[in-house]
Every structure is written in C-alpha cells, then in structure tokens.
Amino acid sequence: MSTDGPVVNVHVLFFAKARELANSSRSNVDVPTEIVASDLLDQLVSRFGLTTIRDNLILAHNESYIDNLSDSILFKEGDELAIIPPLSGG
Secondary structure, rough: OOOOEEEEEEEEEEOHHHHHHHHOOOOEEEEEEEEEEHHHHHHHHHHHHHHHHHHHEEEEOOEOOOOOOEEEEEEOOOOEEEEEEOOOOO
C-alpha cells in the first residue's frame, strides 16, 4: 500500500466469503498510521481480490465496527483489522 507518511504493520483477518476470495484467513499489511476508512477499504479490496463483495464489506478495527467509511482510522503497530462480509442466514 502506498503512502507518504509513517506506516505500521497490522494484522488483517478475513471472514466467510472474504476469506474464500482472499484465499487466506489472515495476513499482515503495512498501512498508514492514519487513513480514511473508505481509502483503506479500496486498497484492501484491490490487494486481496475482494471486488465482487466490495459494497457489502464491513471493517472492524480492534474489534470495533467502523460505521462511517468517511471517518479516519488511527493505526498503531500490531493493530487488528477484520474484513467481514454480510452474514447470511436468519
């Protein structure tokens, strides 16, 4: 991921369809220490091949859902980012 500022390494966890598309349940990525959630989502979708489910993904930072993709996320080294597709069932 390209950035001009400082970067940190975070753990990315993939669930359900995101895990299937990424072909992995987890990865480590370098991210800027501050990034707008929608920009981060776009970069992750591109990097891990999640285009088909892009509009349905939920991000969670350190187990807290990111409700507004226009918010900035502040990352520290070793933070956790979860990529969660909509859960089916009822």
